[in-house]
Amino acid sequence: MDFLSPSTWEEALAVKSAHPDAVPIMGGTDVMVELNFDKHRPPALIDLTRVPELTRWAPEGDGVLMGAGLSYTRIIGELAGHAPALAQASRSVASPQIRNRGSVGGNLGGASPSGEAHPPLLATDAVIELASVRGTRRVPAREFYLGLRHTARAEDELIAAVLLPRPAGPQYFAKIGTRNAMVIAVASFAIALDAATRTVGTGVGSCAPTPIRAVEAEEFIAGELDWDGGSPLAPGAVTRFGELVASVARPIDDVRGSADYRKHALSVMARRTLAWAVTDHRKGIEQCA
Amino acid sequence: MRVSFEVNGEQVTADDVWAGESLLYVLRERLGLPGSKNACEQGECGSCTVYLDCVTACSCMVAAGQAEGRSVRTVEGLAEGGAAGADPALAHVQEAFVAAGAVQCGFCTPGLLVQTDDLIEQTVGRGGGVPEDAEIREHLAGNLCRCTGYEKIIDAVRTAAERTLAERSEVAR
Numbered sequence: 001m002d003f004l005s006p007s008t009w010e011e012a013l014a015v016k017s018a019h020p021d022a023v024p025i026m027g028g029t030d031v032m033v034e035l036n037f038d039k040h041r042p043p044a045l046i047d048l049t050r051v052p053e054l055t056r057w058a059p060e061g062d063g064v065l066m067g068a069g070l071s072y073t074r075i076i077g078e079l080a081g082h083a084p085a086l087a088q089a090s091r092s093v094a095s096p097q098i099r100n101r102g103s104v105g106g107n108l109g110g111a112s113p114s115g116e117a118h119p120p121l122l123a124t125d126a127v128i129e130l131a132s133v134r135g136t137r138r139v140p141a142r143e144f145y146l147g148l149r150h151t152a153r154a155e156d157e158l159i160a161a162v163l164l165p166r167p168a169g170p171q172y173f174a175k176i177g178t179r180n181a182m183v184i185a186v187a188s189f190a191i192a193l194d195a196a197t198r199t200v201g202t203g204v205g206s207c208a209p210t211p212i213r214a215v216e217a218e219e220f221i222a223g224e225l226d227w228d229g230g231s232p233l234a235p236g237a238v239t240r241f242g243e244l245v246a247s248v249a250r251p252i253d254d255v256r257g258s259a260d261y262r263k264h265a266l267s268v269m270a271r272r273t274l275a276w277a278v279t280d281h282r283k284g285i286e287q288c289a
Numbered sequence: 290m291r292v293s294f295e296v297n298g299e300q301v302t303a304d305d306v307w308a309g310e311s312l313l314y315v316l317r318e319r320l321g322l323p324g325s326k327n328a329c330e331q332g333e334c335g336s337c338t339v340y341l342d343c344v345t346a347c348s349c350m351v352a353a354g355q356a357e358g359r360s361v362r363t364v365e366g367l368a369e370g371g372a373a374g375a376d377p378a379l380a381h382v383q384e385a386f387v388a389a390g391a392v393q394c395g396f397c398t399p400g401l402l403v404q405t406d407d408l409i410e411q412t413v414g415r416g417g418g419v420p421e422d423a424e425i426r427e428h429l430a431g432n433l434c435r436c437t438g439y440e441k442i443i444d445a446v447r448t449a450a451e452r453t454l455a456e457r458s459e460v461a462r
Contacts, residue, residue, distance in 0.1 A: 001307070001308040001309055002308055003290055003308035003352070003354040005354060005357070025352055025355070027350070028350040028351055028352055028355065029332055029347075029350050031352075032311060032332075032349065032350040032351070032352060033330070033331045033332070033350070035309040035311075035352075036311060036330040036331065036349060037330065037331070041309070044308070045308055045309065045352060045354070047352065047354055047355050049355050073344075094332065094431060095332075095335065095430050095431020095432075096345065096404070096407075096427075096428055096430070096431060097332070097335060097338055097345050097346055097347045097404070097431045098332050098347070098350075098431060100344045100345060100346055101346050101347075101350065101351075180427075180430065181427070181430030181431060182333060182430065182431060
């Protein structure tokens with residue numbers, strides 16, 4: 001096994017192109033588990049921790065272009081205002097030691113349906129930047145997850161960055177597990193209200209082979225919300241939203257929870273996060289009035 | 290491959306390192322620093338916590354090659370004088386764990402000491418006060434004690450923070 005250590009982004013792309021079956025490693029919080037338990041022995045590792053671009057972020061248009069290797073700790077500290085749901089999800093990742101090393105790029109590379117970053121990226125319509133020696137392209141998160149641990153990334157591509165659109169309304173993330181820390185989500189959910197386009201975004205984790213959206217629930221609740229007046233949602237609408245979110249789930253029974261429990265938990269989280277978001281939205285309207 | 294980095298202020302080199310080897314393995318088996326413990330090897334237990342460039346990490350999840358040219362501080366480096374010192378004075382964190390009886394089997398202690406040191410650095414060390422219990426629990430959430438002696442551990446963290454705060458106030462005066 002080789003250890004390849006590019007120090008520039010161009011070099012990293014060239015190395016990945018020359019060794020498409022080499023595994024990129026950033027924080028190592030997934031990759032090293034595989035190696036420590038000898039589950040997987042790739043021909044080479046590509047250490048990306050020396051590529052400066054991956055741990056930077058900068059404004060782009062209205063939003064922020066975040067390097068794929070920015071640690072969860074730095075997302076929490078630096079991007080909470082730019083990406084509230086992603087920052088909330090980041091706070092729920094494992095432990096401080098893991099948050100110091102783990103990054104959204106790793107979540108996207110592994111593409112486990114339980115990755116904390118996925119629901120917020122789906123809900124907020126974030127865009128993933130992929131790069132190879134052939135060039136750079138951008139894929140919406142909503143088109144990125146193709147199958148179980150299978151994504152739109154080609155073999156010779158590296159995950160460069162994530163474009164986080166500027167929030168245009170309240171965003172929330174929720175996750176169910178046996179304790180606060182060190183938990184792989186039994187089910188997770190993110191919601192983003194966009195008052196500018198009068199749309200609602202959702203993201204569901206740990207409830208299907210890939211992270212998914214609940215499109216019908218999004219359209220239903222966007223039509224029910226009083227975007228300008230700020231009057232409360234009808235209780236029936238909140239319940240229906242929960243049901244519609246749960247209806248997209250195709251969960252499995254496993255050691256972490258049964259499929260029925262996951263669906264139930266999902267509907268509860270959908271209702272709760274919707275209530276929090278709508279409360280924030282109504283407060284915002286009151287303050288403006 | 291050869292990997293060179295700084296450990297507890299000293300420049301070290303390890304030879305014949307396998308590309309998939311962890312920093313933890315290099316520290317324990319090649320550099321004679323067994324303070325960082327090897328338990329879960331998957332980032333769940335925190336027993337192998339070290340500073341890597343001033344940020345705490347589970348050394349079992351750092352590939353050895355990623356430490357090349359970096360600075361590592363292990364539990365052996367917490368006491369003044371560090372690993373090479375003949376009779377190093379214990380750090381406040383270490384003294385507090387002894388005083389509070391926060392050690393049972395002791396296997397989780399090195400990781401807890403490093404992560405506690407980091408908490409105190411981020412609170413008292415940055416001009417803040419002694420952390421509340423909730424903050425202590427959150428910061429140590431990735432460090433498991435299988436003897437379940439958490440109450441004494443939290444007492445020890447509070448004591449260590451209080452002593453550090455008192456000492457810094459004294460210096461400031």
